[in-house]
Amino acid sequence: MTEVVNVDPVRPNHADIARASDCLRRGGLVAFPTETVYGLGVHAMDRAAVRRLFEAKKRPANDPLIVHVASFAEIAALVTAPPRSAALLADRFWPGALTLVLRRAPSVPDEVTASLDTVAVRVPAHPVAHALLAATALPIAAPSANLFSRPSPTLAAHVLEDLDGRIDMVVDGGPTAVGVESTVLDITVDPPVVLRPGAISIDMLRAIVPTVQYRAARAHTSDHASMPSPGLLSKHYAPRAPLTIYQGDAAAVGEALRQAARSAAAGGQRVGLLVAAEDSSLVGDMHDIDGPPVVSAILGSHGDAEATAARLYAALRELDGSHVDLILARDIVGDHGLWRAVADRLHRAAARVVVVSPRIG
Ligand code: AMP
Ligand code: MG
Numbered sequence: 001m002t003e004v005v006n007v008d009p010v011r012p013n014h015a016d017i018a019r020a021s022d023c024l025r026r027g028g029l030v031a032f033p034t035e036t037v038y039g040l041g042v043h044a045m046d047r048a049a050v051r052r053l054f055e056a057k058k059r060p061a062n063d064p065l066i067v068h069v070a071s072f073a074e075i076a077a078l079v080t081a082p083p084r085s086a087a088l089l090a091d092r093f094w095p096g097a098l099t100l101v102l103r104r105a106p107s108v109p110d111e112v113t114a115s116l117d118t119v120a121v122r123v124p125a126h127p128v129a130h131a132l133l134a135a136t137a138l139p140i141a142a143p144s145a146n147l148f149s150r151p152s153p154t155l156a157a158h159v160l161e162d163l164d165g166r167i168d169m170v171v172d173g174g175p176t177a178v179g180v181e182s183t184v185l186d187i188t189v190d191p192p193v194v195l196r197p198g199a200i201s202i203d204m205l206r207a208i209v210p211t212v213q214y215r216a217a218r219a220h221t222s223d224h225a226s227m228p229s230p231g232l233l234s235k236h237y238a239p240r241a242p243l244t245i246y247q248g249d250a251a252a253v254g255e256a257l258r259q260a261a262r263s264a265a266a267g268g269q270r271v272g273l274l275v276a277a278e279d280s281s282l283v284g285d286m287h288d289i290d291g292p293p294v295v296s297a298i299l300g301s302h303g304d305a306e307a308t309a310a311r312l313y314a315a316l317r318e319l320d321g322s323h324v325d326l327i328l329a330r331d332i333v334g335d336h337g338l339w340r341a342v343a344d345r346l347h348r349a350a351a352r353v354v355v356v357s358p359r360i361g
Contacts, residue, residue: 001165002160002163002164002165002166002167002168002169002170003168003169003170004156004160004169004170004172005019005020005169005170005171005172006172007128007171007172007173008173009033009126009127009128009173009174010127011127012127012128012131012171012173016171017128017131017132017135017171018135019169020032020132020135020169020171021132021135021136023168023169024041024042024043024132024136024138024140025043025136025138027042027043027046027048027049027052028042028049028168028169029041029042029049029052029053029056029166029167029168029169030042030132030167030168030169030170030171031145031153031156031159031163031167031169031170031171032128032129032132032142032170032171032173033126033128033129033156033171033172033173033174033176034068034124034125034126034129034142034176035096035097035124035125035126035129035176035177035178036097036124036176036178036179036180036181036182036198036199037144037145037152037153037154037176037178037179037180037181037313038144038145038146038152038153038154038155038156038158038159038170038176039068039124039129039142039143039144039145040053040056040057040142040143040144040145040159040163040167041068041132041140041141041142042140042141042142043136043138043140043141044065044067044078044108044109044112044138044139044140044141045107045108045109045138045139047109047111050065050109050111050112050141051111053065053141053143054111056163056166056167057143057145057146057147057148057163058147058148059143059148060148061111061114062114063114063143063148064112064113064114064116064119064120065112065113065120065141065142065143066099066120066121066122066141066142066143066182066184067108067112067119067120067121067122067139067140067141067142068121068122068123068124068129068133068139068140068141068142069121069122069123069133069139069140070123070130070133070134070137071094071123072087072090072091072094072123074139075090075102075121077105077107077139078102078104078105078107078108078119078121078139079102079103079104079105079119079121080102080103080104080105081103082102082103082187083187083188085187085192085208085209086100086102086187088208088209089185089187089205089208089209090123092207092208093200093204093208094122094123094125095123095124095125095130096123096124096125096199096200097122097125097178097182097183097198097199097200098122098182098183098185098198098200098205099120099121099122099182099183099184099185099196100120100121100122100185100187101118101119101120101184101185101186101187101188101195102118102119102120102121102187102188103117103118103119103188104116104117104118104119105119112141118186118188120184122182126173126176126177128171128173132171144181145158145159145162145163145167145170146158146159146162146163147162147163149236149237149238150162150237150238151237151238151239151312151313151316151317151349152180152181152237152313153313154175154176154179154310154313154314155174155175155176155314156170156171156172156173156174158313158314158317161317175310175314176310177310178198178199178309178310179309179310179311179312179313179314180198180199180309180312180313180338180341180342180345181196181198181345182196182198182199182200183196183197183198183199183200183201183205183341184196184198185205185212187209190211191209191211191212191213192205192209192211192212192213193212193213193214193215194212194213194214194215195215196341196344197214197334197340197341197344198338198341199309199338199341201336201337201338201340202214202340203336203337236345236348236349237313237316237345237348237349238348238349238350238351239316239317239319239320239327239349240320241272241319241320241324241325241326241327242326242327242351242352243274243316243326243327243328243329243349243350243351244260244326244327244328244329244350244351244352244353244354245329245330245331245346245347245350245352245353245354246260246328246329246330246331246353246354246356247331247353247354247355247356248331248355248356248357248358249356249357249358251358252356252357252358253330253331253356254279254282254330256354256356257273257275257279257282257328257330258282258285260328261273261282261286261294261328262286262289264325264326264328265286265289265291265292265293265294266289266290266291267291268291268292269291269292269325269326270292270293270295270322270323270324270325270326271292271294271295271324271325271326271327271328272294272295272296272297272319272322272324272326272327272328273294273295273296273297273327273328273329274296274297274299274315274316274319274327274328274329274330275296275297275298275299275329275330276298276299276300276301276302276308276330277298277299277300277301277302278301278302279298279330280296280298283296295319295322295324297311297315297316297318297319298311298315299311299312299315305337305338305339305342306338308332308339308342309338309341309342312342312345312346313345316349329346329350331343331346331353332346
């Protein structure tokens with residue numbers, strides 16, 4: 001049985017946090033909210049417990065975990081010879097949605113790092129995560145609290161959807177604010193490389209370390225062995241129904257989505273549309289089809305990266321919950337800020353991309 005503990009997200013009850021932290025100290029698996037997504041926490045130095053976490057998530061052993069600590073000072077026990085940029089970046093962005101990859105200390109279990117010679121560390125900002133780390137006084141390895149390759153959880157209900165009965169406890173502190181996982185920055189290399197985009201954008205990082213680069217595009221592959229960051233498979237965060245992204249001129253994409261949805265529905269398929277608020281007219285247009293109803297999940301508005309990030313995974317799970325056969329989405333073009341992270345996750349969730357050419361004349 002998985003116990004659910006409801007806490008106030010701003011001022012979590014001391015006794016509830018103590019129960020969760022006792023469970024962690026004994027090697028239990030405890031899901032809790034962070035400002036990015038829900039994490040599944042485990043005592044990072046307890047190898048057997050870490051192995052149970054991989055089993056619970058059905059996560060491949062070569063996908064390393066992020067170790068969460070209460071403050072920058074606590075990474076000293078986990079890393080060796082951190083570069084000067086570690087302190088500068090931590091000073092600016094911790095607590096917060098930035099994960100730093102550093103050289104590991106020998107004491108960090110291989111199970112946590114997937115036997116790499118580096119370890120990923122972060123100080124989360126969410127009051128519940130912070131209270132839990134402070135009460136536990138241990139480094140807590142915490143990947144996202146979903147089954148491997150499913151959309152990450154932004155609500156306790158998503159955690160239970162995937163992991164009920166497989167973990168000990170869920171601390172329910174309501175919806176997570178950011179909605180996509182932390183930015184992962186490797187500072188063991190020079191120049192430092194962003195391995196995963198997140199809410200802390202490359203421009204924000206460059207204000208502290210001007211040389212920061214994105215990881216080379218060729219690393220964006222499904223070939224596990226050649227990955228700089230083994231968990232960064234191209235297919236990830238996926239809904240059960242295959243997701244197709246339509247890319248191209250805005251009006252042409254609107255028309256292509258309309259036609260694809262209508263013809264799939266007329267052919268008897270349950271269609272899910274994942275669209276921005278501005279596309280709701282498209283959805284209103286589907287009522288006259290002779291076939292199963294077209295279901296929609298609305299993201300934020302086109303201009304609102306924060307709302308779109310916060311909605312993305314919940315929207316994918318809602319469509320799965322409606323038992324759709326396929327999902328059609330308008331592409332999100334992300335070249336800056338949080339849009340980059342949202343576009344990255346949408347593309348990893350996708351089964352295919354259709355490029356729509358604008359109609360001539
Ligand atoms: P999750 O906690 O589920 O968001 O996944 C953590 C991700 O962080 C992994 O899938 C990796 O992509 C990345 N990561 C963790 N540790 C390392 C590391 N030592 N080197 C590079 N990337 C890492
Ligand atoms: Mg994950």
